[in-house]
């Protein structure tokens with residue numbers, strides 16, 4: 001276990017935000033974490049926040065409760081049998097390190113999730129997903145510390161109730177759930193068919209590069225390249241500090257989604273979008289990015305030290321000296337405009353932690369000079385985005 005000075009916290013969250021917190025510890029070993037939690041009295045245990053790499057967390061300026069960063073752990077064991085491959089990994093292991101290890105060994109199943117930051121423990125909470133693969137599809141069980149009963153328990157998929165970017169652990173109203181994921185077991189199969197690549201940008205680049213579709217490492221390389229082009233790989237080219245997609249794609253009736261998509265981008269676009277967006281009979285997810293663009297926001301829009309990524313409109317970016325309140329206020333501004341203009345409620349995917357000095361839209365707009373962005377999202381190029389009819393763009 002090591003103590004982290006509060007002044008270093010900006011290096012330990014992907015938005016690069018500072019926060020004042022008197023007790024930050026970094027723990028990597030599952031046993032050390034459970035011993036530490038056992039040593040606390042009930043009140044201290046209920047106050048503790050457990051996080052990983054803080055890549056899905058918006059930190060307020062002040063954190064009054066202790067923070068444990070459970071990260072930098074390792075893959076514990078990979079055992080192959082005739083029919084399956086079992087993987088045991090610490091919850092503190094960097095998820096993308098696990099993906100890299102599996103790809104190097106030619107084990108398919110997570111390669112399309114390459115480049116997602118964060119730990120394996122947090123991947124359980126969030127049920128991370130991308131490009132048609134979901135973490136939950138490979139999950140077997142997790143060993144967890146129960147903060148309420150002060151015991152070690154095993155959690156299965158039935159208990160975790162995985163759903164889109166969520167699990168029963170994420171549904172907790174608090175930042176930390178009752179259960180801290182110590183270790184995770186996963187199961188893979190290297191004999192069955194590979195997951196199909198259905199996303200157009202991945203398919204296009206993979207084909208252009210002349211890469212084989214059954215080469216797991218090549219699949220990983222393509223995904224990393226596409227993510228990098230969107231500024232979505234931490235520390236690599238085009239990276240601007242962010243927490244990835246800030247909002248979830250909202251659920252609505254399929255007919256409403258089609259009407260909105262047609263309103264914003266025309267009937268042809270709506271039909272093509274939902275031909276691969278796979279709505280079920282009654283409801284579908286509407287792309288939050290489309291809603292945001294339709295309300296007049298543009299890639300690269302900036303308000304003082306925060307803005308929308310020039311390459312990914314769903315990512316709120318923190319520039320030097322940004323505060324948690326700046327990011328929170330911008331998210332509120334976006335939510336408010338989208339609700340007013342389209343009657344859609346955007347829910348943050350990112351979890352808020354700590355105290356925010358100010359979350360007021362007017363103060364935010366008055367204190368932060370606006371610089372308009374000029375980068376149309378790739379998916380909108382060549383299409384008449386009817387921003388005038390539903391938008392509020394000001395420059």
Ligand SMILES: Cc1cc2nc3c(=O)[nH]c(=O)nc-3n(C[C@H](O)[C@H](O)[C@H](O)COP(=O)(O)OP(=O)(O)OC[C@H]3O[C@@H](n4cnc5c(N)ncnc54)[C@H](O)[C@@H]3O)c2cc1C
Pocket residue numbers: 014049050051052053054055056057070091092115116117118119121122123125126127128129130165175176177179180181182231232233234242243244245351
């Ligand atoms: C550039 C970028 C791209 C991204 N792309 C994607 C993407 O494609 N798909 C996707 O799904 N997500 C994506 N994300 C979001 C993020 O990477 C995931 O949500 C990730 O799982 C967060 O991991 P973390 O360790 O940083 O979690 P943190 O932000 O540290 O914590 C998030 C939540 O998990 C809880 N938690 C963390 N560790 C544990 C544990 N061991 N036990 C119990 N609870 C725990 C925390 O209490 C908190 O509530 C992206 C983020 C960024 C910055």
